[in-house]
Amino acid sequence: MEKRLGLSNNGASNSNSNIRGLQIFIADLRSSQQSQEQERRIQAELSKIKQQFTSSRKKSDSSNKLAGYQRKKYVSKLAYIYITSNTTKLSDILFGLDEMVELLKSNVFSEKYMAYMTLEILYEHQEVVNRVDDLVTAQLVKDLAGSNDDTVALALNFIGVVGRLKNGLAYNDDVITEVFQIIRSPTAAEHLKKKAALSFLTLLKTNIDILTGDLQRQNHWIQRILSLLDDSQNYRLLLSVLPLIEFIARYVNPSQCVRLIPQLTQILYKCLIGGTSQLAETQFPAEYMFANVPNPWLITKLVSLLSVLIISRSEISENRAGLLQASNIDTDNLGKLRLCVSKAIELGTRDVSDPMERIVQNTILFSLINFASKLDPTEEALSNSATALCSLLISSETNIRYLALDSLVKLCAISEKTVIDSVCKKNLNLICRLLNNEKDQSILRKLVDLLYSFTNVDNVKIIVNHLLKFILTSRTISDNKMKRDISVKIAVLTEKYATDTNWFVEISLKLLSISSNATNNDDLIWERLSQIVVNNPQLHKITCEQLVDYLNNNNTSETIIATGAFLIGEYANLITEKISIGELFNLFTDKYFIVSNTTKCMILTTMIKLYKFAPEIGSAVIKFFQLELNSLDIELQTRSYEYLKIIQISNSIGNKALLDTLFSGMPSFNSRTNPLLRRLGNLPDSSVNNNSSLWLKVNKSEASLAGSPERRDESSSSVQNSTSPLSSMSSNNGIAPAPPLSRSRSRMNSNVTSPIKNNGINDSYYSRQNLSSNWREGFTRSISHRQGILYSSSLIKILYRITNPDIQQMSILQVSLTFINQTEWEMSGFNTETISYQLQDSPSYIIQNVESLSSTSIMPHKRIEQKFNITIRKPFEVEKSVIFNSHFKCGGSVQFLSLKIGIGMTSTLVNNVEQPGMTLPEYIGRWRQLREGLGNDGEYQLVVRPKKSGAQDLSSSLIQIMKRLGFQVVEQDSISNTVFASGIIHTKSTGNYGCLVKLKSAISSDGDSREIEITCRTTSAGSLSKYVVDCINYAL
Template identity: 30%
Template sequence: MPAVKGDGMRGLAVFISDIRNCKSKEAEIKRINKELANIRSKFKGDKTLDGYQKKKYVCKLLFIFLLGHDIDFGQMEAVNLLSSNKYTEKQIGYLFISVMISAHNDLMKLVIQAIKNDLSSRNPIHVTLALQCVANIGSREMAEALGTEIPKLLVSGDTIDAVKQSAALTLLRLLRTSPDLINISEWSSRVIHLLNDQHMGVVTSAASFIEALVKRSPEEYKGCVSLAVSRLSRIVTSSYTDLQDYTYYFVPAPWLSVKLLRLLQNYPPPEDPAVRTRLTECLETILNKAQEPPKSKKVQHSNSKNAVLFEAINLIIHMDSDPNLLVRACNQLGQFLQHRETNLRYLALESMCLLATSEFSHEAVKKHQETVITSLKTERDVSVRQRAVDLLYAMCDRTNAEEIVGEMLEYLESADYSIREEMVLKVAILAEKYAVDYTWYVDVILNLIRISGDYVSEEVWYRVIQIVINRDDVQGYAAKTVFEALQAPACHENMVKVGGYILGEFGNLIAGDPRSSAIIQFQLLHSKYHLCGPATRGLLLSTYIKFINLFPEIKGDIQNVLKSNNNLKNSDVELQQRSVEYLQLSTVASLDVLATVLEEMPPFPERESSILAKLKKKKPSSVPDGPEEKREHKLPQAQMSNNIEVHALPAISAAPLSTPSSTGSADLLGLGAPTVAPSTGGGGGGGLGGLLVDVFDTPTQNGGGMDANGLTAGSDENYRKFICKNNGVLFENDSLQIGVKSEYRQNLGRLGIFFGNKTSFQFTGFTADLVCPGNLGDQLSCQPKPAGEVIECGAQNQQVIQAECVTEFSEAPVLNISYTMSGSIHP
């Protein structure tokens, strides 16, 4: 305890010594129980206890609590210590309260009153102790009672610097725990000008508080940009002797520099030419200092220096407007790719992933391709190897796609299992995106399946089938290549799926070669049949019925397989049903009917790949856009457009929103879209054919305006989707997604409406009002529950609506939504 030595609390020192000298747990508990009984009797029976004795006993209780024992008394004595004028007694009282009393304790009102008294005290030490207690507890009750008093301390000219520091950090804590109760709009300009304070400690504390305010309302505090640039300029251009008290291992005020650089990343590049020029000079100076010889060999010097450097590079990437700075930043990061420090290599790769997406620095990043490939192969840390994969993915374009994909395929054979699935997705995306010759794309995907078949998801092999079906020039090559791949002794089940589908559609293109005749294709596929799971067997049965149409000469062999007991009496209902139906179809149908039913799959509609969506959903932070898909410049959220996307797939729900397929097979991906009957499917036939169609179903877009009825454009179309299903996405734009999950029983219904915040900003003042126009209020009874006024970034709120149909109705209720984001109201 810090107060023992200075105050000479001998009794406390003896007690601590006794506890440390206990030779067993039982002896320690016995000594503690004896002391607790003594303290309890003193608090109850001795009315003459002075402040020193109360402080000593409270310290003992605190020590016992820190040893892990429960304390259920002494709180009132600690509260009484707060009224003492002695620093040590008040300090122990606040310490006990901060550690022992919860935010919902009955004594909290007394504590808050004591804090109010100390905040109005002329003794700055008492004020600081009170602020520290508020910051430690940070309860909502404290925010309500003190939310207007603490800002006055922060901006008052009579407040000393140490109190201002504590006030800023206390307000930051209250803002994080109770943002709706902290409103300092009337003090905003004075708070911003704290960045210009002469005391560096005040500026450092205020910078953290101002950044939190900026994230909540950037437009209101945009005046901080010029002040932050001015303060940063003075720090960067000063020597370590100018800021001696705030210099850390020869680096002037590194913590404040990092805070200011992060603060500036909340805004676009300054519009004022003078401010912009000054900021550019600051960033150039930081890059120049990184090239200077180190002033100290100690690790603290390099750590603080690199912290400022990396934050400056983050700001350069954020602004994305100065080609010279971007290239210099890239070159600086390139020097860290072979640094002996693992953390520096990791951070350099992570930052270069972002630089690779800029048109100004993409070519500079590509110069380090060989170094990154070497890092991928030799790096010992798996997290650094994963960042190397991310960087190769980000720097890839049409000029180096084949080389990068080849290197990633080579590494995939020995890659860590934790990153294989992500690597497979990235290789598949790059191969499709930059394929000039689609035979190369087919080779890449088949190699992926051969090397890491367990990590090749359905989306990957669905996609290659779609591309093969849509491109006549690659169908024969795909059939030949997959036929050769199936001849391997150990063949992954995903390879069998791809082979079965492609040969079922295009096996006739290679049947002219005696080495790949119809009977050989059939025998090759059927040799894998008993080694596969039920889903793959079902696909192969669909391939066999396709073969009857393509190769009538092997009809008998296929019918023998279909009528075998292993299929007709299979315990799997799906396989049994397919065998019976396909056997009957091949026996009864005429050649013309058979040719019509089993005709080749029509081309799929050209749509965006679902593999990229899967990768972004899996790990959005590591999937930067490619060089040909530049990121939009980050602007304050209030300036974002409200274009509406109506998604066929619900991304926000309380549970997976899946529906059965029309053929009775489970919709494995939970897509809930109409499936294709076996007669129109490809080699996948049946439910699998439907799954393929579902996977390539992608969102459509509607405008963000209002229609003639005053509703959001496209809402009527979205509404009609719920005639046939209970779950899905009702509305979506860049910032908000609304999902619906509902269930009905007779005339009663229960709807869960999920409001998802897709932005990095908080929604405040959120309201969702259900309006029943005209006579609908008498026909339909709705009881909505509140959705919650605040939706945090990346989170979702749920609103439950209980509905009862009183009489028949034809109109639909209207959902009116309003919220405030970044200071702008969105109706």
């Protein structure tokens, strides 16, 4: 079919190229020497075409109307004029839109092809859409519903091209329905299904309400779309369908797509493991091999979809309801995925001479290594991944080096020590050499991110020194912003991991001395340093002494001056052995006239603080303030005036009480967030916060760093919005404050948001399940019987068996399901899905160890099996039990079953026949104890009518039902028409509960039937007794 379509397209192309009038017109335009001559030729042709179209419309005789060939020729000329004029002549060709629509109605392929092609290039203009959209859409729907495959293909191409534009195609139900009908049709050609899948994806991106606006449509249509993967051998179709499924998984309903994980895993495994094997039976057809790799495009798309469906631990806090972690994937499929990662690493490290083969191998390597972090990889796998990526850092290809660095950054973010050992200890010299020699700015940024990601308390000095040397000596940094970003990273690393206080101060001040002009980043760095020094008394003196050394330098940066003004103003009295107060005043006087007004304000405050320490410099301070009264800056005037007044008042009253009060020592800071972390760029979340407990520490002999962080005088500090000091971390046993919340995952389309919200309860998906007809029969049976038939029809029979795999843990149940094909046709694409009522926030039960189906196809009258475990954590009502969905294709149609398995609180009971039962007096005694201890809180009563009416048969039937449920029945003859039973309810989290049940039968009030009064008392004051009675009621 595809070959036939290709021939048709070639025919259309040949037909178009054989339009002699078009060839002559193009030749005339190309031969024109001047633009004026070309313009005259175009205008002449436009006039001729307009005349032909006008005269054709006036003729009533159909034989004299414009022929299809002539109309196609003129429309093709209009299209060429539009293209060759760079779309500037749109208004000159609008008269031909009606003829384009007429050409669209033609049954001749070449004419319809020309009409669609021309409208595709014109439809981006709203004026074109306004004039012909209704007519085009009507013909489009007609073509989509037609039986001619070539015509349908043209219509789908048109939707794929213009569906994202501002027109109504994505909101037209007829268009949407026709495209979907092609997707679901069992008789549609393969190439049409491919085009339909991509066209539907285009419409869905434009209007996501196609699926989210109608839940019934969503469930039905998604099932049909997912069924396209059933033919796992049709790799061409898979390539087109996978992007559509990935969009659905990201933005519509990921829960429905999770069931595809085993199927996707098998396809990926077959491509990577089977396709690269030397065994003849696993070899891929040559048409699917590219650069000695089987189907690389399919591999990358499969990995991309699996990356959406499987989440890592760091993504649990996000709104990702219904997705799986690696711990919830069965061991068979998880093992296959890990084998695929190992094979990708093996391919990526293989020596090849063909550059195209190398590109393909690296593409697969990067996609799978980035995906591997979600598979709970072993330390060996992580180490191998890091080694493989490091080997690519010396590649001559810029893109390869960039992608290798990007993957290494992500690996370091999620696996800390293992990857750090493989990367840092073995390849640190290589990375630092690349940092010094690399010229590409984007790779330099990634190298810096990588160094930041694997820095820890052991290597912080080495890495910080390399980064400092880089920004001081490198000639490859042309972007000042990059220097500032590196400075921020250095500041964060020194604060986070430094254990040497002298080194911390030295590095911080060196950072501030690098920049000659103050920037926002520099402000953050010096403010953070000031905060840390204030909160750590042992840093006061050494910091101020080093600041004096910097201030004595003529080329001091303004940030150093600002830091010195703030800190020396606070602690000048500590360094008088090194420099006198008068010398400090002279030093700041010299710097005053080379800084900005903001820093000048700080220096003025520093001067009055120096006067507080040494009143003998008062005359010099007063003269300086008096000079600044004439400043052009109003803030400098105001400060100088206020400080003069303070000095005058202090002198008049003859003491320094006012100065001491107004300029008392700076209190500790207690903000809990480092503002520098907000300026780290697009590093992975974990790399921003990794090793967060390793903060600056000092010797215990130096006492706790800075005392109480409980006071904070905002008005007296020039450091605004700063963060908690290292002292507060140190005084808290080195434990850092909680890291900020993770950033949201980047979206494929910023205009599309997911409607799935994660509130801990999976009710948004659980409650939308449309259970199959007759589901309740199997549900009721599975409550009272440990094995039996869950569902039966002419197509399939499903058997169930509920057991306790560990007698010591009765709260863990194993459910075994057997699927029997009762038809004469093969069932293919068989996959299943288990849905629990609640996913997070302490669910009542959890589903674990879901094994893969023994096969995804069932031959006639054959069977396959699947097992999974259910752990009962706390009491729940049986109506919220597990829902089990199965999908398969049989006889060309897609089948879907949704059943509820009856797992309730009585499922954890066990009737131990070897253990002696309770006597009636013992039962009555415990019954009274429960009543006295809990009153009505632990009791529930319900009156029901049984299915059997015979008195003797009813009593024996009740006894059998209770024993089948797992209760121990009290053997007694003294009280007629009453059954007494007891049992232990087992739960994993809340413990075990005693349970007593009394069933009393009597004649109903109308006298026509019997009633059973069910009374249950438990050792729990909650709703457990009601949940038990509900299970008994179903069993009756």
